[in-house]
Each structure stands twice: as C-alpha cells, then as structure tokens.
Amino acid sequence: MNAITDIRPATSPTTAKALTSPGGVEAWHVESDVVPLIAVAFTFEGGSTQDPADKPGVAQMLARLLDEGAGEYNSDAFQERLAARAIELSFNAGNDAIGGSLKTLVKHADEAFELLRLALAEPRFDQDAIERVRAQTIAGLRYQQNDPGVMATRCFFEEGFAGHAYARPTSGTIESVATITRDDLVAMHRALIARGRVKIAVVGAIDAERLSVLLDKAFGILPEAGSLKPVEPVLLQNLGTRHVVDLDVPQSVIRFGMPGISWRDPGFIPAYVLNHILGGGAFTSRLFQEVREKRGLAYSVGTSLVSYRAAAVTWGYTATKNERVVEALDVIAGEMMRLKVEGPSADELQKAKDYLIGSYALGFDTSTKIAHTLVQIAFEGLGIDYIARRNDLVAAVTLDDIGYAAERIFADGKMLTVIAGRPTGL
Structure with a gap:
C-alpha cells in the first residue's frame, strides 16, 4: 500500500x-x-x-x-x-x-x-x-x-x-x-x-x-447504543507485595505501581507534573539520574500515569541484572519517599513545567496525531477547549499542589512489584 x-x-x-x-x-x-x-x-x-x-x-x-x-x-x-x-x-x-x-x-x-x-x-x-x-x-x-x-x-x-x-x-x-x-x-x-x-x-x-x-x-447507519456491562471502580490491590515470574533470563524485567490519579480528576495535572519529575522526564527525571546515571543499575527506567475508566495507576518499569534487583527497587522506593517528604525544589518544578509546556505542541505535528488527541479528549469528557487550556493548567501548578499529589500517589510508600526473571536476594 x-x-x-x-x-x-x-x-x-x-x-x-x-x-x-x-x-x-x-x-x-x-x-x-x-x-x-x-x-x-x-x-x-x-x-x-x-x-x-x-x-x-x-x-x-x-x-x-x-x-x-x-x-x-x-x-x-x-x-x-x-x-x-x-x-x-x-x-x-x-x-x-x-x-x-x-x-x-x-x-x-x-x-x-x-x-x-x-x-x-x-x-x-x-x-x-x-x-x-x-x-x-x-x-x-x-x-x-x-x-x-x-x-x-x-x-x-x-x-x-x-x-x-x-x-x-x-x-x-x-x-x-x-x-x-x-x-x-x-x-x-x-x-x-x-x-x-x-x-x-x-x-x-x-x-x-x-x-x-x-x-x-x-x-449514521449504526444502531443506537444498547446497554453495556457495568465496570465497577477498583483500586490497585496487593500493594506492598512482590511477585516473581520465573524466566531463565540474565536480566530481570521489573514492573511496579502504586495508586494513580485519573485524567478526569481535578488533581491530574499536578500529578502529571509530579510524574515528570519522578520518572516521566526521560534524561532529567530523578529515577533516571539515581538508577542509571549515578549507579548504573539499568539502561532505562521511568514512570507514567495510566488512566482507565474505572481505575488509575502510577506505573513504572525498569530492567536490571538479577543480582541487582533488590538494590534497584530500594533506590526507586527511596527516591519516591524522598520526593514525598521533601518535595521538589522551586527550580526543579519550574523546569518541569517549562518542558511540559514547551513540548506540548510537538504532539500535534500531523493530522493523525491531532485527530487521535482530540478523540481521546472527547472520550474523557474534558471539553473541546482542553488543548487551549492545558498549558495554563500546567503553569498554575504550585509546590503545594505537588505535595498533595504526592500524598495521594505515594501514600505509605507501598508498591505492587512484579519481577520477570530469576532475581536473587529478594
């Protein structure tokens, strides 16, 4: 074609x-x-x-x-x-x-x-x-x-x-x-x-x-909507537990998660900025700096916010040698709690907001990207003017907003963790 x-x-x-x-x-x-x-x-x-x-x-x-x-x-x-x-x-x-x-x-x-x-x-x-x-x-x-x-x-x-x-x-x-x-x-x-x-x-x-x-x-020819099976709201379960999927590989793949904040929640934008600081900012994120740059534990590490109709999750990923899994998880958990207790600096917050505002237009460089972004915004019920409002929402995020989002997401620091591989020392 x-x-x-x-x-x-x-x-x-x-x-x-x-x-x-x-x-x-x-x-x-x-x-x-x-x-x-x-x-x-x-x-x-x-x-x-x-x-x-x-x-x-x-x-x-x-x-x-x-x-x-x-x-x-x-x-x-x-x-x-x-x-x-x-x-x-x-x-x-x-x-x-x-x-x-x-x-x-x-x-x-x-x-x-x-x-x-x-x-x-x-x-x-x-x-x-x-x-x-x-x-x-x-x-x-x-x-x-x-x-x-x-x-x-x-x-x-x-x-x-x-x-x-x-x-x-x-x-x-x-x-x-x-x-x-x-x-x-x-x-x-x-x-x-x-x-x-x-x-x-x-x-x-x-x-x-x-x-x-x-x-x-x-x-226009399609039938009117019938009823769907209800999907009950659900919270992420089994926080504080670790699970191993036994695979004979030299490097373990790690998935970790904790509570999230839905895109439809008024607290989403502060959580989005917080996530950028923690693990969503590629080379500038705290996890990238602590896990990869300072300790060489992994090639990549990051987090993102996942918003479903009936659930929200803060989702993370990395991969490291089997013998360094525990160390990597300890560093990740420690950085989360440090961010919760101390918060980001004013300069760190401003740099995160500047990046998120400046890079937003890059997601609209093709007709197809624009169409898909618009339909997702419509699906979430955020309003046809969301794109015009979004950068102002990011710019308005304060250190107090970040602190509240951190309380909701990091809570007591417990994560659900899954490791596929043969980690040692768990």
Whole structure:
C-alpha cells in the first residue's frame, strides 16, 4: 500500500469546532487545506471489559476482523479496494474502548467513508478470516510466553486487579482465543459498535457541509447504543507485595505501581507534573539520574500515569541484572519517599513545567496525531477547549499542589512489584 504523507495542518487544533450532522452524528472538526488529506479517529465506549469472563480476547479479535471483509467484499477484495486508493484503515481494542482511524486523500473521501461504513456496519466474519486471525493471535501469545516484559505486565494486572475485568488480558489467552466463535464476535459487534457511544474527530481539507454528509454515511447507519456491562471502580490491590515470574533470563524485567490519579480528576495535572519529575522526564527525571546515571543499575527506567475508566495507576518499569534487583527497587522506593517528604525544589518544578509546556505542541505535528488527541479528549469528557487550556493548567501548578499529589500517589510508600526473571536476594 502506498503511504500517504501526513503533515501538520496550518490550523491550530485549538480551533476545533463541534459539528452535528443532519442525521445527528456528532464530531469535532479541524479544517485545514495545507494538504488534500483527511484524518479521522473514532472511539466506541466499551472494550475488553465487555469480554465474557471466561473468554477474554473477543473484543480484540473483533477489532482485528472488522477490515477482514465487509459487505459484498471478502478479505482480499476489501484490502484491494483500500490499496487501490491508498486508503489507510485500522482498528484497535483496549480495556475501555474499541476504535480506529481512517486516512485518505480528499479525492478518495467518498470511497474511504463507504469502506469505513461497510467495516463498521457490515463486517462479514467469514470463517476463513476468523481462523487466520485466531492462528495469528495464538502464535503471538505463544511467543509472548518467553517475553519477560509481557509476562511481567500480565502478572502485574492479574495481581493488581484480581477478580476485576482489568485483570484479564486484552488479547486473551491461548485457551480462550481457541474457543471464540463467530457468534461471540457477532454479539460483541452488536454490543459495542453503536452510534450513541462513539466519539469522532476529523482533521483535514474538508468543510463542515461535506463532512456532515460523509459522517452520516459512515456512522449514521449504526444502531443506537444498547446497554453495556457495568465496570465497577477498583483500586490497585496487593500493594506492598512482590511477585516473581520465573524466566531463565540474565536480566530481570521489573514492573511496579502504586495508586494513580485519573485524567478526569481535578488533581491530574499536578500529578502529571509530579510524574515528570519522578520518572516521566526521560534524561532529567530523578529515577533516571539515581538508577542509571549515578549507579548504573539499568539502561532505562521511568514512570507514567495510566488512566482507565474505572481505575488509575502510577506505573513504572525498569530492567536490571538479577543480582541487582533488590538494590534497584530500594533506590526507586527511596527516591519516591524522598520526593514525598521533601518535595521538589522551586527550580526543579519550574523546569518541569517549562518542558511540559514547551513540548506540548510537538504532539500535534500531523493530522493523525491531532485527530487521535482530540478523540481521546472527547472520550474523557474534558471539553473541546482542553488543548487551549492545558498549558495554563500546567503553569498554575504550585509546590503545594505537588505535595498533595504526592500524598495521594505515594501514600505509605507501598508498591505492587512484579519481577520477570530469576532475581536473587529478594
């Protein structure tokens, strides 16, 4: 398939406008005529949390099959139509949502949105396509059994959310994927792909009038939203415990975590700045300096904030020699508590804010990035003006705000820790 060049629109993403089509389809729209390109991102509420408890992997498999034949076109014919117009269409599934993206030249917009309509409304789920995707998925899962990073992550979620939907692997297991039927996929499609639960963002050389017609064409035909299984709020469990996934590797992979703060929480921005200081700032973060630069314990170490619909986690990662795992964990825990007790310096806080403000625009250098950021903001319910407000929110963070965020996240210093490897001295 020929790639479509995707460059930054001249129009700022802060000028996104809310649009409602004649058929009632809502979207956020950024019009830009820099290149004859349209980028679309869309997200439907409900992802792998809607999988049957005994059959994880259905939503993920659904996402992989939506473009494997639709309407009158089998998989090969559908992919040929995409390739003939250099249309890029993809789907993905996560814990809380199933979504995708479309990228096309303006002159092929009618064809692109028609193929999107077919994929969303009339997927075929042909048995040969199901078996091919099943085989690919199972092969990937077998390979991952020897990947310490994957196995540590899987164990972390199993322990951290035991008994909850977030404990189940999004891609399923070898055993569960083997049992997924066409009926399972049809039922999941009926539950998730509904117009009442979709968020849409469109960026590119298309005016509101024409876009409205195309949105009605692709999304207007979808059924109204039915009910989803409720996902109960959950806190990270098993704090203060360490778990080992036994793998014969010379270097252990470590995953660690503690409470987080949701993107929808008023305290998120201070927590975001705090995380940058702790482990999100790449070469400047405290963990990078203490773990790698001063002690040479690891090549990389970092943290990030993970925000789900029903949970929030501060998530960390590193990898070190088996015999240095305990030392690395002690340094990480010690630096967290030092940051909680002493806080950052005023200069450290200002440098973190300057970086986060100055680098924000780098996330909007392509139409596709803008569309995906807008649709995520819409999905989180943060408001169409969030991009315009965000830097002011960062600039307003004080040392007191950082202290409050540290109290919420670091609490008593207990972490859930998973080590994949054969660490010594635990």
